[in-house]
Amino acid sequence: MRFEQVTKHYGNRTIMSELSLELHEGQITCIMGSSGIGKTTLLRMAAGLELPDSGIIERRSDMRIGYVFQEPRLLPWKTVLDNVRWVLDDRKRAIRDEDIAVWLTEAGLAHALTSYPDQLSGGMKQRVSLIRAFIANPGLLLMDEPFQSLDAATRLDMQKLLLRLWHKNKPTVLLVTHDLDEALALGSRIVVLTGAGSLAMDIFHAAADVGADTMRFTADDIVKLHKLVNGHQST
């Protein structure tokens, strides 16, 4: 999908001015930038929940879109299994409970299939919401700070799970994060939104198809990213 010269105002405030951005199919693009710069607005426009004031947002008309929020948004009266099945029913996808259980087991939730959301930890709930998003096989997956409210160790586990799930069908992912380490670990590209009122951005590309343990961005890129994200503080 691509944004071409997209401008967005709220009232008389310009949030985005002539933003152009092309998402590479089958890649994870991380969006960074200071609070209020327009990251969520970008995702909402990508989903079609918000319209630009001018410019073009182009995506395939048959593209199935998934959305993962900071909070898991599970239905409290449904079990874990039913929370996942509900999304598939909604999309008229026939999938057996056994198959859903395989996905949930992969996420370490084998013992929680019949549990209700209020019986789960925050990390477990977010695992369910990740499975729910990936199992529907979206072409485009929008993720708005999905791990923000989790502790550091759980967050690392979730990042690993996200990569495992992403490797299955490689959907195009647009992921908003405030955490540069997370963006470096997950992103094939990192887009930093900068500037006040108008919106500029710098795009960093990871080396393609490298192993998980390999340095994916150049040292030079990482220094530049630190400066952009931390406002030219020490790296």
Ligand SMILES: Nc1ncnc2c1ncn2[C@@H]1O[C@H](COP(=O)(O)OP(=O)(O)OP(=O)(O)O)[C@@H](O)[C@H]1O
């Ligand atoms: N519906 C709306 N009406 C008016 N202003 C809005 C609306 N939605 C967002 N804004 C404003 O637009 C700006 C960008 O909001 P957005 O949520 O996209 O920023 P963000 O980069 O995601 O911020 P954060 O990192 O804090 O989540 C903010 O100043 C916000 O207050």
